[in-house]
Amino acid sequence: MSASRRPLTLAAAIATAVALGATGFALPALAAGSAPEAPGAPRLELKDGVLEWGFKESFRTYVTGMAQGTIEVADGAKQAADNGPFSFTDGKGTHDTGTGSVDTAFKGSVRFSAPVHGFTITIADVKVVTAGKDGSIQADVTLNGATQDDIAVASLDLANVRPGQGDGGATVFKNIPAKLTADGAKAFNGMYKEGDALDPATLSVKAATGPAPTTSVSPSPSGTTSPSPSAPPTSAAPSATPSATSPTPSATSPAPSAEIVDGNLDWGVKKSFRTYVTGPIAGGRIEVTGGAAALGDGYRFPEGKGTFDATGKSLDASFDGGVRFLGHRDGDEYLLDLTLSGLELEAEGARGTLVADVSTKDRATKKVSTYENLEIASLTLPAKGLVAEDGVVKLAGVPAKLTADGVKAFGNMYPAGEQLDALTVAVSLDEDQQLPPATGGTDGGTSGGTSSGGAGTAGGSVGGTSGGGSLATTGSGVPAGALLAACAGIVAAGAGVVAAVRRREPLRP
Numbered sequence: 052m053s054a055s056r057r058p059l060t061l062a063a064a065i066a067t068a069v070a071l072g073a074t075g076f077a078l079p080a081l082a083a084g085s086a087p088e089a090p091g092a093p094r095l096e097l098k099d100g101v102l103e104w105g106f107k108e109s110f111r112t113y114v115t116g117m118a119q120g121t122i123e124v125a126d127g128a129k130q131a132a133d134n135g136p137f138s139f140t141d142g143k144g145t146h147d148t149g150t151g152s153v154d155t156a157f158k159g160s161v162r163f164s165a166p167v168h169g170f171t172i173t174i175a176d177v178k179v180v181t182a183g184k185d186g187s188i189q190a191d192v193t194l195n196g197a198t199q200d201d202i203a204v205a206s207l208d209l210a211n212v213r214p215g216q217g218d219g220g221a222t223v224f225k226n227i228p229a230k231l232t233a234d235g236a237k238a239f240n241g242m243y244k245e246g247d248a249l250d251p252a253t254l255s256v257k258a259a260t261g262p263a264p265t266t267s268v269s270p271s272p273s274g275t276t277s278p279s280p281s282a283p284p285t286s287a288a289p290s291a292t293p294s295a296t297s298p299t300p301s302a303t304s305p306a307p308s309a310e311i312v313d314g315n316l317d318w319g320v321k322k323s324f325r326t327y328v329t330g331p332i333a334g335g336r337i338e339v340t341g342g343a344a345a346l347g348d349g350y351r352f353p354e355g356k357g358t359f360d361a362t363g364k365s366l367d368a369s370f371d372g373g374v375r376f377l378g379h380r381d382g383d384e385y386l387l388d389l390t391l392s393g394l395e396l397e398a399e400g401a402r403g404t405l406v407a408d409v410s411t412k413d414r415a416t417k418k419v420s421t422y423e424n425l426e427i428a429s430l431t432l433p434a435k436g437l438v439a440e441d442g443v444v445k446l447a448g449v450p451a452k453l454t455a456d457g458v459k460a461f462g463n464m465y466p467a468g469e470q471l472d473a474l475t476v477a478v479s480l481d482e483d484q485q486l487p488p489a490t491g492g493t494d495g496g497t498s499g500g501t502s503s504g505g506a507g508t509a510g511g512s513v514g515g516t517s518g519g520g521s522l523a524t525t526g527s528g529v530p531a532g533a534l535l536a537a538c539a540g541i542v543a544a545g546a547g548v549v550a551a552v553r554r555r556e557p558l559r560p
Contacts, residue, residue, distance in 0.1 A: 096259035099221070100142020100155045102179055104188065104205075104229070105135065105250040107243070108459075110163075120165030126175070128159025136250060137161050139177045146258070153181045155256060170240055171195055174204070179254055184210045188229065188252060192238035204235035205249050211402060211429060217255050226251040226426055228455050228467075248467060251455050309439075314355015314478030315486055316370045316394055318405075318451075319348050321471050324376070324461070333378030333387055341392065343372025348472070350374050352394050355478045359444055364436035365399040366444065368478050379414065388412040388419070389460065391427070396476060398437060403430035405451060405474070409460045420459070427457040428471050442481030448473045 105111060111134050114120040124130050129138045137159070144155030160175035173193040178201075180187055186207035191200050208228040217223040229249040236245045319325065328335045337345075344351045350372075357368035373392030377385040393408040405428040410421045428451040437444055453461070453469040477486050 095146040097144045097146055097155055097256045098259040100256040102139040102157050102254055103136055104252040105137055107249050114163050114165055118165035118168040123162045126158055126160045128161055155179050181209060194238055194240055199238055202234040202238060203232045205229040206232050221255045221257045224254045226253060226456055248455055308358050308360045309480040311355050311357045311359060311368055311478045312482050313486060314368055316352040316476050317346060317349060318474040319472040328376045328378045334380060335378030335385060338375045341372040343374055359480060361439060366437050367397050369395040386414040398432055400436050401432045401434055403432050405430060411460050411462060425456050426454050427460060428452060429454055439480060442479060442484040444478050446476045
C-alpha cells in the first residue's frame, strides 16, 4: 500500500483550505470542540455534497432476505452494488466558519418494503447537521403511511474524524460513527433500540464560493474608518525594519516534513483470536505473507514508507506484508478465512488510526468480502505526541481498540471498542540510523512445518497455543479446562462436529 494514497490528515486539511480560500472550512465542527463564534465570521455556501450511508447493513440484508422484500432508491439517491450502502446527492447548505457548524440537505429517498413482514419504510429529505463534536443525520421517515418530518434518525460522533481531500477539491469526512436515536428507533417500528450502532457515514462537501467580504467599517482611533475584522486585509508595504522575533508561520507555508526511509510495525492483532484460530476449537493455522514475519507476540510488518511532520506531530506510514487466519476446516477450504495486508498507520497528536486492506469470509454464506483502506483500530498515542529522536520515531505499546468498520473484518465476533493487541512502531528518517531489533521468537508454534489443524506453509505458517500450551480466553467466560474437556467430547463425536458448527454460532474468540 502506498503511503501517498491516504494523505496526511493535517496536510489534506490545509490543502483543502487553501484551495477554497478559507482555512475555517478545513476543520468544520470536527476538531477538538465548538469554537466560540467569531465576530463577523462569514458563512460558506456548500454545493455538490454527497452523503454515503447505508443505515444498517444487517437491516438491508434482512429486508432482501428473510423478509422477502425490496429496497428502492429514487429522486437522485443511488445504491452500491450487492445491496450496498446508499448515496444521497446534490447536497447544498452552509458552513459557519465562526462556530464550525455544517448544515447540508441532500436529494434522494430510499424505500424499504416487506409486505410479508408488514412494513414499508421510506427515508427522504436527508440532512446532515453538525455542531462541535456532535452531529446528526435527519430525515423525513414514513412508516406504513405515517410520516414524521425532520427527525434525527442517527447521532454522529465527530470527535476522532479528520478531514481528507476528495475529487474536485471536495473535503471528505470518512467513516463517521453513527448510532440510532430514540426517534429513529420509533420510526423503524422498534426493530432496533436507541444506541444501536448503525453503518458509519461519509460526508463529502465543496464550497460554492469563498467567504464573501463584508463592507462594514469601524472607526479607527484617529476617527477615520478602517475595515472591520471580517473584511479582507488590504495590502501594506513591508516594514523597513526586520522583526527581531521569529516570523509567524503563514497558513500556506508547508510544515517541515521528512520522508520515512525504513520502518517496522509490530502487532499481534488479538492474542485470544490467534489462540482460538490455532487451538482445538477452530483447528486452523496462521500464515504470514509479503515479507511479514512471525514474532513472539505477533507479527512484524516491514519496509515502512511515508512521511513524518515534526511540527504538526503527524505520521503517515505504510508497511509491507500481510497475515492470514484460517480456521474451521470444511473439506478443502476453511470457513474462517481472514487476511489483513497493506497496513498503514495514520497519526496526529495523541490520536491515530490503523488502516488495512481486508479479505474476510462469511462463515455462514461462504461469501468473501474485500475492503480497501478499512479503518480497523483507533489508537491512543503518548500525551507528548510523536517525537523523532536521533532520526527515529518510536512508539511502544500503543493501545488499540476495534473500530465500527473493523467489526466487519472479524465477522461481527467482537463489538466496536473491543481491546486489540497493543502495537509497536519504529520508523527511520535517516538511512544511517538503525531500527530497534525484533524481540521474541516464533509464535508458540511451527514455521515451515505442520500446525494445528493443517499443514503449514514453508517459512510462513505459525500455529499452536501460546503461554506454555494453555488455551487463551475465547471470550465465552468458560474456563480453559472445561473448554478442553468439551473439545475432547466433540472429537469423540466424529462427523457430528461439522454439522454442529454449521448449526450454531461459533464460540466467540
